Each structure stands twice: as C-alpha cells, then as structure tokens.
Amino acid sequence: xxxxxxxxxxxxxxxxxxxxGHLNNATLxxxxxxxxxxxxxxxxxxxxxxxxxxxxxxxxxxxVSLASAEILGEQIIGEPITKLISLTxxxxxxxxxxxxxxxxxxCALLPLETLKDASTQL
Amino acid sequence: xxxxxxxxxxxxxxxxxxxxxxxxxxxxxNAATTQxxxxxxxxxxxxxxxxxxxxxxxxxxxxxxATDMYESAREKIAQFIGAPTSSEIIFTSGSTxxxxxxxxxxxxxNLVSNDVxxxxxxxxxxxxxxxxxxxxxxxxxxxxxxxxxxxxLDLVQLxxxxxxxxxxxxxxxxxxxxxxxxxNIKEICKLAHAVGAKVVVDGAQAVSHIPVNVQSxxxxxxxxxxxxxxxxxxxxxxxxxxxxxxxxxxxxxxGGMISTVGLESSTWATIPERFEGGTPSVADAIGLGAxxxxxxxxxxxxxxxxxxxxxxxLIPKLNSIKGLHILGSADFTKRAxxxxxxxxxxxxxxxxxxxxxxxxxVRSGHHCAMPLHKGMSIxxxxxxSYHIYNTYADMDALVNGINxxxxxxx
Numbered sequence: 276x277x278x279x280x281x282x283x284x285x286x287x288x289x290x291x292x293x294x295x296g297h298l299n300n301a302t303l304x305x306x307x308x309x310x311x312x313x314x315x316x317x318x319x320x321x322x323x324x325x326x327x328x329x330x331x332x333x334x335x336x337x338x339v340s341l342a343s344a345e346i347l348g349e350q351i352i353g354e355p356i357t358k359l360i361s362l363t364x365x366x367x368x369x370x371x372x373x374x375x376x377x378x379x380x381x382c383a384l385l386p387l388e389t390l391k392d393a394s395t396q397l
Numbered sequence: 398x399x400x401x402x403x404x405x406x407x408x409x410x411x412x413x414x415x416x417x418x419x420x421x422x423x424x425x426x427n428a429a430t431t432q433x434x435x436x437x438x439x440x441x442x443x444x445x446x447x448x449x450x451x452x453x454x455x456x457x458x459x460x461x462x463a464t465d466m467y468e469s470a471r472e473k474i475a476q477f478i479g480a481p482t483s484s485e486i487i488f489t490s491g492s493t494x495x496x497x498x499x500x501x502x503x504x505x506x507n508l509v510s511n512d513v514x515x516x517x518x519x520x521x522x523x524x525x526x527x528x529x530x531x532x533x534x535x536x537x538x539x540x541x542x543x544x545x546x547x548x549x550l551d552l553v554q555l556x557x558x559x560x561x562x563x564x565x566x567x568x569x570x571x572x573x574x575x576x577x578x579x580x581n582i583k584e585i586c587k588l589a590h591a592v593g594a595k596v597v598v599d600g601a602q603a604v605s606h607i608p609v610n611v612q613s614x615x616x617x618x619x620x621x622x623x624x625x626x627x628x629x630x631x632x633x634x635x636x637x638x639x640x641x642x643x644x645x646x647x648x649x650x651x652g653g654m655i656s657t658v659g660l661e662s663s664t665w666a667t668i669p670e671r672f673e674g675g676t677p678s679v680a681d682a683i684g685l686g687a688x689x690x691x692x693x694x695x696x697x698x699x700x701x702x703x704x705x706x707x708x709x710x711l712i713p714k715l716n717s718i719k720g721l722h723i724l725g726s727a728d729f730t731k732r733a734x735x736x737x738x739x740x741x742x743x744x745x746x747x748x749x750x751x752x753x754x755x756x757x758x759v760r761s762g763h764h765c766a767m768p769l770h771k772g773m774s775i776x777x778x779x780x781x782s783y784h785i786y787n788t789y790a791d792m793d794a795l796v797n798g799i800n801x802x803x804x805x806x807x
Contacts, residue, residue: 280750281805289806312746312762313770313777335776337744338806382746 420756
C-alpha cells in the first residue's frame with residue numbers, strides 16, 4: 276500500500292536530515308540525476324585510505340530519494356568502501372522500511388546507484 | 398449539470414467505477430491519455446469477434462469488411478478535422494510517429510544545408526528531438542520561439558526569425574502539454590506562408606478538446622494521437638496537404654505500401670497507403686473512428702464549455718493555496734483544460750504520490766518538456782488535465798489532496 280510511504284521514519288529522515296549539505300574537504304563529488312523525475316542531487320565524499328570518512332548530499336529531489344540518501348549516510352560513514360560496494364538494493368529498501376511502487380523504487384535507489392556506478396573512482 | 402456527479406458521460410467510461418487505494422478514482426491525467434468509453438471498447442471487440450482480417454489484401458468477405466471499416470474510419474477522421482480528402486489522412490502509431498514521418502519523410506527530402514527550422518521551446522520532446530537529429534544530418538539551423546510569462550508564443554520573435562531568411566519550417570504544438578496555452582496556429586500559418594515556410598502542428602493536446610479544422614487553420618501538416626481522444630493506444634494520424642504528401646518519402650518499407658516490386662527497385666503505392674507499410678493497426682483505427690463518433694455525439698462546443706468551467710472552478714482554488722505556483726496563463730479563459738503547478742519545497746513526485754493515495758491520478762515530472770522546465774528554472778511540475786467526464790468533485794479531491802501533501806511534506 277503506497278499510502279504508507281510517508282511514514283514517520285521516512286518523514287523524520289526527510290525533515291530532520293543529518294547529512295544534507297556539502298563537504299568542503301570532499302575528495303569526490305558526484306551528480307545523482309534522474310532526469311525523468313527531475314531529481315538532482317550532489318553527493319560529496321571524503322575518502323581516505325579506503326575508508327569513507329564523511330559524506331553529504333544536497334539538491335532538489337523527492338522525499339523518497341532524500342530519505343534514502345540520508346540512510347546511506349548512516350550506513351557508510353566511517354566504513355570501508357567495500358561495505359558500500361556490498362550494500363545491496365534490497366538491503367537499502369529494507370532499511371527505508373516502506374513498500375514502494377516500481378516508479379518510486381527508482382527514486383529510492385538513485386543515491387546508492389550513483390555511488391556504485393562511481394565505485395571505480397572511490 | 399455536467400460539472401457535478403450527475404455528469405451523464407461518467408457512465409460511458411467503465412474504468413471510472415473502479416477504486417484506487419480504497420477511494421473513488423479521480424482521473425486527472427487526460428493529457429497523458431484519456432480513458433476509453435464503452436463505445437470504443439465495443440468497436441474493438443466487434444472487430445476482433447466479427448470482422449478480423451487483414452486489409453487491402455484478401456478478396457474474402459472478412460477482408461472486404463475489415464477494409465471497408467478501416468477506410469470508413471479514415472473518412473470519419475478526415476471529416477472530423479476538416480481535411481479536404483481522406484487520402485490526406487495517414488494512419489500512424491501516434492503523434493510521435495506522425496511527426497517523425499514529417500521530419501524523416503518530407504523534411505529530409507525537401508530541406509538543405511543552412512535551411513532554418515523554427516521550433517517552440519515549450520514543446521513536447523516529440524516535436525523537438527526528431528528535428529534535432531535531422532539538423533545534425535543536414536546541417537540545418539534550429540531557432541526556438543520563447544513564450545512570455547502567460548505562456549503565449551512570442552510572434553514578434555517569429556516575425557524576426559522569418560525576416561532573417563531561410564526559414565523553411567515552423568513546427569509547434571497547437572496546445573502546450575504543460576502550459577495549456579492554445580497557440581494561434583492560423584496567425585502562425587499566415588506569417589510563415591508569407592515567406593514560403595511550411596507549418597507543422599503537433600495537435601496531440603488539441604484534438605477532442607477544441608474544434609480543429611486543418612483547412613481553416615491552413616496548416617501544412619497536423620499530427621495527433623488516438624489515445625488522447627478516447628481512442629485506443631497505438632493509433633494516430635498525420636494530416637498532410639496532398640501536394641506535400643506527394644513529395645514525402647515513405648519511412649516504413651514493406652507490404653502494403655508498394656505499387657510494383659522488382660529485384661533491384663520498387664515503386665510506391667499512392668497516398669495514403671504509401672505511408673502505411675506493414676499490417677496497420679486496423680482495429681485501433683476503427684476504434685478511433687468510434688471515438689470520433691463519440692465526440693461528435695457530445696459536441697465539441699460542449700467539451701470546450703465544460704473544460705472552461707472546470708478551469709474557472711479549479712484555478713482560483715489553486716491560487717489560494719499558499720506556496721503553489723501555476724505555470725502559464727493566470728487568465729483561465731486563455732488556457733485549455735489542463736493546469737500545471739509546483740509547490741514550494743515539495744517535489745512533484747511527492748505531491749503525485751500523496752494524491753494517488755486518495756485516488757487522484759495526476760502527472761508529475763517534466764512531462765516530456767525538459768527545455769520548458771529548465772527555462773523556468775524548475776525541476777518538475779505536477780499536472781492535472783481534464784476531459785468531459787471530470788467534475789467539480791474531482792477538482793475538490795485534487796485540492797484536498799494537495800492540501801494533505803502540504804500538511805505531510807511542507
């Protein structure tokens with residue numbers, strides 16, 4: 276049931292973000308775009324010795340992709356890049372804790388897929 | 398009385414009786430596709446259960462019946478848009494294919510390097526991308542018309558482009574699928590023809606919403622889709638003036654479109670068959686004919702008045718929502734039956750998601766008009782588009798849903 280997607284947990288992530296913003300000491304800047312929806316995120320990462328020291332995201336996107344970008348922060352900061360690479364779509368969707376329709380799954384996966392696509396640069 | 402739940406047309410559309418997320422379906426995505434009346438669904442069933450056969454080939458009874466029905470649909474459509482003859486009505490898969498036929502079949506053979514094509518910057522990608530591709534191949538120049546704050550095309554700019562010379566084509570939508578602006582095609586044709594340029598019109602959002610007469614508009618090509626006018630998906634139309642169609646090359650080669658075939662070369666059938674290679678979507682063409690009958694029975698004047706009264710009811714309500722901005726003309730007498738808007742701080746997908754939970758279907762995103770949204774510096778918008786079966790109650794459901802979205806996400 277889609278009517279549950281704006282549940283408390285997701286709205287908390289959307290309304291009180293911990294990782295929204297821009298890193299000044301970024302070692303990598305990525306653009307996460309979904310032209311079909313008009314989602315445009317900029318993700319900045321500070322990586323040292325194979326460890327993701329810090330992470331921020333910012334931009335214009337729907338609540339689902341922003342909440343998903345927030346969860347990603349919780350999952351990867353302080354962790355080795357290998358953890359990010361091994362994080363599956365299914366795990367991320369489970370962490371979001373809402374049932375999404377096909378079109379919204381794309382929104383939810385935008386931040387993770389952008390990071391994975393860039394994994395050779397990490 | 399048609400604006401309330403006594404609207405007599407609702408009963409013609411079986412899908413309007415289903416529920417969505419436990420709510421009555423409020424279908425406001427008609428600019429993407431309209432729902433189908435029983436008359437159209439019955440025409441499809443009748444064809445497949447009683448007459449199914451290929452057209453223009455067999456001499457057996459079913460094939461004769463199918464051919465007669467197919468050609469009679471073509472005749473109905475010709476009359477509906479005021480085409481001089483039914484041979485100037487080409488069946489395609491939809492507006493996109495119609496426009497591609499103009500670009501790849503006519504323009505590719507009649508334009509040369511440095512010729513100018515004037516396009517509408519607010520248009521649907523279907524009327525931009527094919528021209529961009531041809532411009533690369535032939536080294537054409539593309540010039541874009543802009544719109545003012547009310548979404549009106551800048552005809553002064555058009556005159557400037559036409560005076561600068563070499564303009565061979567002006568291609569524009571009749572009605573913008575995002576702004577709802579009704580473009581003054583008659584005037585555009587007059588200006589373009591004065592310098593010998595041809596006018597190509599994407600009528601996808603116009604046919605079935607306003608009266609269209611290709612002869613009084615004097616346009617050279619007119620493209621539209623069946624599924625946006627109560628007809629089936631997969632069928633559309635290109636009208637072209639006979640003299641231009643005679644100079645248009647087919648873009649689909651194969652059965653049905655030839656006159657003679659040798660081992661080295663072939664000659665083409667006459668128009669319109671020349672452009673309908675392969676087995677056409679016969680049932681869908683017949684279904685489109687049934688849709689034309691359905692529209693004629695209602696009367697276009699009634700549809701125009703109905704959509705205009707929905708605009709008059711909805712737009713002031715939307716304007717009173719804080720943080721909501723309507724794209725295009727604030728004057729609702731100047732727009733067709735659709736309204737696109739954005740809400741400060743809330744992504745259009747979230748608005749559409751919340752609306753969906755209460756059974757309201759709207760479009761969100763860039764509506765295949767990325768240059769328009771970029772030009773307005775917004776990422777996306779939400780669009781509500783209506784037709785004859787929509788009511789004031791539908792508008793109330795939309796407004797209530799938007800308020801809910803703002804409460805949740807704002």
